[in-house]
Amino acid sequence: MTTLAFPDVAWLPLLPLMVIGATALLVLVADLFSEGPDYDALGWLGLIGLIVAAVCAALLWNQSGSTLAGTLVLDRYGLFFTILFAVGSGLTLLLSMNYLETTDIRSGDYYTLLLFSTVGMVLMATSVDLIVIFLGLEVMSIAAYALAGIWRTQVRSNEAALKYFILGAFASGFLLLGIALLFGASGETLLPRIGEVAATGTGEQRLLVTIGAALLLVGFGFKVAAAPFHSWAPDVYEGAPTAVTAFMAAGIKAAAFAAFVRVFVDSLGPLAGDWRGALWILAVLTMTVGNVSALVQRNIKRLLAYSSIAHAGYLLVGMVAGGENGNAAVLFYLAVYTFMTVGAFAVVIALGRRGQPHEDLDDWAGVGLRSPFLGFAMTVFMLSLAGVPPLAGFMGKFYLFSAALEAGYVWLTVIAVVNSLVSVYYYVGVLVKMYMAEGGVEAEATSARPYLFAALVATLAGTFLLGLFPTPWFEIARRSVESLI
Amino acid sequence: MFFLLSVPLVLFSLGVVLARSPVRSALSLVVALFLLAVMFFLLDARMIAALQVIVYAGAIMVLFLFVIMLLNLQHEPVETARPGQRTIAGAFAVVFALVLGAVALRGLPTMPGPGVEVAVTPSFGSVESLAERLFTRHALAFEVTSVLLLGAIVGAVVLARKIPR
Incomplete structure (x- = not known):
């Protein structure tokens, strides 16, 4: 009878993860004892848990380490994303609290699943073991x-x-097959070990790693909704409850990018010459397909879905550029994107009523004049998404594209800028509808929905803050990717 | 021995995909999973072989057959593919097969051929060695799996519960 030497557990790296996980369980249990389907206290519980997790992660900023046989690491990259996910999920929770009242959704189930999803996202960003990354996903x-x-x-x-x-x-099947090939080549699922094999392995090992990387590209490409793996996005974004759509556009995309960048830079970095070309094509396709398809959309959720595909393309530009600036720009843009896209969906929710979602662009006619606050908010988010200074979207794109330019990808930058110009057309199209057309629907006063109002104010503040004072935030993003390279 | 197993394995796997009747498809899967278990056994992975039989050929297959019987499926409905879809899918399948084939051709000559004994430690494939890996190196993955299962249960209950009126 041999005894197992259980690995030493350092609890600090696990702290934010455990806080969110415990909150999920707490909400699940508290749901049993809550009365009525729309019990706000559950939302507050989830919100407090997410805030505590974000604060924990912020306090750990200067710490580093790893736990459980090196499968989970404590580094700034992971902490940056932990905070970003907590903010993204928190904003989603906030705008859901009023949204759920207009639906038949039981709030306890909803919050529990949202928090579980966030646990998975944090795992994806903080783990360096492919098995755990996959499980997190x-x-x-x-x-x-x-x-x-x-x-x-x-x-x-x-x-x-x-x-x-x-x-x-x-x-997921593609992703798993890719992981299996990487394991086959290196005999390990830890990213640093795979990195060694990718750098110094034999020809056969490197061949296996390359094929594995191609399959991983498909798997992650699907999760971030990059063309040609994007076809699910418009239908799912349109069909899912609007608050869930906001969560998918902001949180899930960011989590997929967190794992994507870590795996490809940290362990497949030595093969960058091979995958940069593939990513280049993917980036151009994604931007173009997203923007061109968005031009003809009549439904605001579909429009935002194609816009989110286009934004995945811009983010891929940053990944192609690589290096400290490119990767930092990806992180910064993900933070920016979280605020502006959640904000845009919050306006969509604000316009909907029970049984009448008002997602058709024709319903939006004249709304800007009748509800000045909603009009102002949507103007800010649309212009930010389009990349108009001095809003956050502009600074995000500026960092992304200048990183690509520095890395010598002139054509990619040109295509990205042209795409960005095309996108102005449909973003401004929404505003034209809101201010210069007649008819449409009456929006409920935002003051009647305090949580939604709070979410709108928070996202507006984020969009302005990251746009007007980008330098300290970009510095944080730069610090976060230092541990990668 | 390897070919004695692998040829029927491929045939039955094809049977899973090609059979029109879901029951036949499921039964082909049972045989394929059993053959796979024997292969694991030949590779000295005794624990995995046992798990393969118990979990896949046993529990999961029974579940499959139960579902098929409960739904009382007779024939798979005729699928309607968009014109050209089959051609495109076929083309991609051929390209993918070529890529895999090329990799296999490059890699196979460097692998030890059949008949070459690869030395393994006596504890290889045993319950102890599996448990050791599972609870030391993969302790986090093991714990995360429980989170995954709990999340999946909550999700399944949410989606399958009776809609309250």
Whole structure:
């Protein structure tokens, strides 16, 4: 009988993760004892848990280390994303608290799944073991599949869940096969070890790693909704409850990029010459398909879905550029994108009513004049998404594209800038509708929905803050990627 | 011995995909999973072989057959593919097969051929060695799996519960 030497557990790296996990369980149990379907206290519980997790992560900023046989690390990269996910999920929670009242969704289930999904996201960003990254991705995705279909009485919500689930499972298969090949080549699933093999392995090992990397590219490409793996996004974004769509656009995309960048830079970095070309094509395709398809959309959620595809393309530009500046720009842009896209979806929610989602652009006619605050908020978010200074979206794109230019990708930068100009057309199109057309619907006063109002104010503040004072925040992003290279 | 196993394995795997009747498809899967278990056994991975039989060929297959019987599926509905979809899918499948084939051709000559004994430690594939890996090196993955299962259960209950009126 041999005794097992259980690995030493350092608890600090696990702290934010455990706080969010414990909150999820707490909400799950508290749901049993809460009265009524729309019990705000559950939302508050989740919100407090996320805030505590973010504060913990911020306090750990100057610490480093790893735990559980080196599978989970404590570094600034992971902490940056932990805070970003907590903020993204927190904002989603905030705008959901009023949104759920207009639906048939039970709030306890919803918050629990949202928090579970966040646990998976944090795992993806803080782990350096491919098995744990994959498990984190599945924790995140399975909760997201259920969230997409959580409005049971809506047929299109059911459709979205099924589509997302089937295509997501398919993509997971690619990811898993890629991981298996990397394991086959290196005999390990830890990223640093795979990195060694990618750098100094034999020809056969490197060949296996390259094929594995190609499969990983497909898997991650699906999760970030990069063309040509994007076809699920518009249908799922349109069908899922709007608050869930905001969560998918901001949180899940950011988590997928967190793992994407860590795996490709940290362990497949030595093969960058091979995958940069593939990413280049992916970036151009994604931007172009996203922007061109968005031009003809009549439904605001579909429009934002294609816009989110286009933004995945801009982020890929940063990954192609690579280096400290490129990767830092990706992180910075993900933070910016979280604020502006959650904000845009918050306006969509503000305009909807029970049974009448008002997602058609024609419903939006004249809303800007009748509800000045909503009009102002949407103007800010649309202009920021389009990349107009001095808003956050402009600074984000500036960092991304200048990194690409520095790295010598002139054509890629030109294509990205042209794409960005094309996008102005449909973003401004929404504003034209809101201010210069007549008809449309009356929006409910935002003061009647305090949580939604709070979410709008927070996202507006974030969009302005990151746009007007970008330097300290970009510095934080730069510090965060130092541990990668 | 390897070919004695692998040829039927491939045939039954094809049977899973190609069979029209879901029951036949499921039964082909049972045989394929059993053959895979024997292969694991030949590779000295005794624990994995046992798990393969118990978990896959046993529990999961029973579940599959139960679902098929409960739904009382007779024939798979005729699939409607968009025109050209098959051609495109076929083309991609051929390209993917070529890539994999090329990799295999480059890699296979460097692998030890059949008949070459690869030395393994006596504890290889045993319950102890599996447990040791699972609870030391993969302790986090082990714990995360429980989170995954809990999340999946919550999700399944949320989606399958009766809609309250």
